[in-house]
Amino acid sequence: MTRCSLLSHIVVQPCPEHRRREALLHLAAVHDPALQAGLQHALTTASADAWRGLWVAMEDEHIRAVAWVQPLANHTAQLWLPRHNDAAVPPLLSALQGWVHRQPITLCHVALPAPWAAWEDVLVNGGMRAMATLEHRVWTCQPPVAPQASLGLRPFTTLPLAEQHALLARVGEASLDCPALRDALPVKTLLAGFQAQAASAHPPHWYWLEHQEKPVGVLLLATLSSHWSLQLMGLLPDWRGRGLGRAIVRHAQTLAAQSGAHYLSLTVDAQNTPARRVYDQAGFESLGRERLLGWY
Template sequence: MTFSYSSSSPEVVLCPPARRREALLQLAAAHDPKLQAALSAAVKAMYNQPDTQWDGLWVTLEAGQLTAAIWVQPLPMNMAQLWLPKQLPSEQGVHTSALLRAANAWVEAHNIRLCHLELSSQASVSEALLREHGMQRLACLEHLIGSSRYRLSMNEVLPLSLQPFGELSLREQVSLLAAVGQDSLDSRPLRDVLSVEELLDGFYQQAPQAPQHWYAVGYRDAVVGVLLLAPRPALGRWELMLMGLTTDWRGKGLGRALLNKALTLAQQAGVQEVMLAVDDVNVPAKRLYQQAGFIRYAQQRLFAWKGSGERRDLPN
């Protein structure tokens, strides 16, 4: 299959299997080390897939030379992640625009519900170019890192209990996440697109082994929140995937106590650093993490093409 949009546009074709490695190396060169590692993991997960599963990988060719690549990586639940090409300054983004048009057409043809990408501050592709090709900005995430040895001061001891998240039924897990997400400032546009069930599936996909460090948080005989932690052995850190309280228990100092509990768990496991991502608009959460000594080490903007598919919810 070939896309051609004007006489000045490069030829965009489905990547031939024999040139797949070359195309993926082109993609890796377009990203910072963090995203290169994520791309490598995504490619490894596709090693044993048939060629038909790679029909979201597109390249530009000029005189037989592969000049750029873009990949719509298929994900469960008819969703996808977009891996951007390396923009060629000499071509003033012509290759990138042509590939974005091809990727968008492919997403629409396959009725992908949500095709997202992460754009770092160092990315050569501009936000304006993505918006020009129909992408919407969903969130701006601040990536923070802090020491597991730090503890926030507390006016009183607030004894929190932790129940393994896996002991809850699926319906109880979904109900708790829904209660924690109510009126949350984190990634509101994303929550409008994805159901709680799909968000939970996403957490499981990020860290299949992590549920041993996932907890329902108890206080005064009530379930008041959730704490999801994930070891990242390759980085020698733990990630705080989600920490939240239900609406009735916010503003009572429990967030400080819960963050201390998370840092204690990491330190007891021999981990020196904890990392997390927080929405830039979530000022209260950012303030809490800053008080605990967390500092920003990266920023990423989340963009997406939204499809017309319906959200997947549990039946009543």
């Protein structure tokens, strides 16, 4: 499919195979050291079908802008942006939005580093919706602090799959952490995404939490190396505001430190003030913020 902009001589179309290598050089990530490793991994693992999402904005025979919708697992995708934010970008994004909505893609997302205002305006005009401001944090592992004894950790994957989904759904009820993301993706897709991050269908440090002989929440940790990641922690609505969030974080810190991990990282919605306060008290330092947007 080819689309011509009525405002210029720009023609937007899927990238011809013989110009793919040239087109990829027009992606912003090629020229950003912070993004190069991620793009390289995406390129080396891309299937032949993945290139259907590589689109170009052409002026005569010259490539003016390129964007790539990289398909991910579970009907999700990631948008790789053009190198320059110029007049060729709006028609390119408009064509890609239409293409994405014709695919079996539930969510196509992009995370913008600061400063993101200029790109956010263009993307929102291109049909994307702002979903959250993400704050990345890290804790340098130290000798563990004894966690609250009354909070029990039980292996999450011993629960039947239906109970796993039900527990995650209840933890997400009225949560302040990325509500738009939870609305966009079904629980089973979120769970599959966490499993992919942990590189395991049965991660060893995934737990459901027990307090006073009742399930009260979850703690999911990815432990691929000496840099652990707190993927998800949350409480059922009736158990929030009782200080249990601090106890969950102490459990996570203790597990990471005892294992010999060097760092424990996490991402939190910048609007989630109660969670950010808990992480402040636990010694997590901010690494920066990103703006999450998506077509869904």
